[in-house]
Amino acid sequence: MDSDLFFALRLTALSQSGMIFYMLLASEKRGGFRKPLQFSFSLEYVLEEYGVMHEDIKEILFSAPEIANRIQELGKEITRDYQGRQPLLIGILKGAVPFIADLMRVIDLPVSYDLMAVSSYGASTKSSGTVRILKDLDAALEGRDAIIVEDIVDTGLTLKYLLENLRSRQVNSLKVCTLLDKPSRRKVAIQPDYNGFEIPDKFVVGYGLDYAENYRNLPYIGVLKEAVYQK
Ligand SMILES: O=P(O)(O)OC[C@H]1O[C@H](OP(=O)(O)OP(=O)(O)O)[C@H](O)[C@@H]1O
Numbered sequence: 001m002d003s004d005l006f007f008a009l010r011l012t013a014l015s016q017s018g019m020i021f022y023m024l025l026a027s028e029k030r031g032g033f034r035k036p037l038q039f040s041f042s043l044e045y046v047l048e049e050y051g052v053m054h055e056d057i058k059e060i061l062f063s064a065p066e067i068a069n070r071i072q073e074l075g076k077e078i079t080r081d082y083q084g085r086q087p088l089l090i091g092i093l094k095g096a097v098p099f100i101a102d103l104m105r106v107i108d109l110p111v112s113y114d115l116m117a118v119s120s121y122g123a124s125t126k127s128s129g130t131v132r133i134l135k136d137l138d139a140a141l142e143g144r145d146a147i148i149v150e151d152i153v154d155t156g157l158t159l160k161y162l163l164e165n166l167r168s169r170q171v172n173s174l175k176v177c178t179l180l181d182k183p184s185r186r187k188v189a190i191q192p193d194y195n196g197f198e199i200p201d202k203f204v205v206g207y208g209l210d211y212a213e214n215y216r217n218l219p220y221i222g223v224l225k226e227a228v229y230q231k
């Protein structure tokens with residue numbers, strides 16, 4: 001990242017008045033104010049200017065540092081709640097991969113993890129309503145304190161299926177940790193035990209979340225432009 005961009009981002013993150021400094025910086029580079037004074041500058045504006053924000057993203061909901069900070073807090077909560085135990089994190093492929101990778105490293109306990117693949121969305125922005133197991137756990141759950149790690153709970157249909165399925169395996173305890181929760185879309189009454197962020201009814205991508213397998217590698221979580229999936 002070039003130093004001007006780094007400087008502008010830091011100022012932007014600090015306050016709206018940071019934008020004014022950014023404009024001074026930009027004007028110096030360009031030899032004068034080419035744009036009128038814009039007090040509505042946003043982080044997205046700066047990112048777009050520098051070509052950092054993906055062109056298909058409408059709005060950034062959570063930046064990489066915001067995600068990292070929140071995961072630290074979740075790690076502390078889990079560490080506190082599971083003192084003296086060895087929880088098993090169950091990551092739900094594929095979307096939860098970045099989340100479980102970061103989460104397990106901020107839990108100060110002897111954790112282990114396993115992965116399970118289910119799918120209900122395919123290449124769509126709407127749940128099919130039918131959940132299928134594509135890959136089951138490697139090990140038995142009997143007597144374990146398991147935590148399902150999800151990237152997002154939307155209708156809740158995936159989680160309902162997972163909870164019913166895993167509870168039938170003689171697990172000692174079973175909880176749910178999700179990075180994102182979209183409660184306004186819920187079709188079944190299910191609440192995660194740990195939740196990173198509550199989000200509005202918008203289709204989001206990045207940090208593991210995809211649309212048709214794209215955007216999973218974006219370091220932030222953003223709202224996808226409708227034009228991308230209404231083509
Ligand atoms: O609450 P729901 O409406 O059921 O939606 C949540 C599920 O949707 C996503 O999975 P997806 O089927 O897209 O698979 P992926 O993780 O491989 O992208 C996400 O990872 C959750 O598992």
Ligand SMILES: Nc1nc2[nH]cnc2c(=O)[nH]1
Pocket residue numbers: 121152153154155202203204205209210211
């Ligand atoms: N990528 C993505 N997958 C989802 N699955 C359920 N809701 C969402 C969402 O908003 N984005």
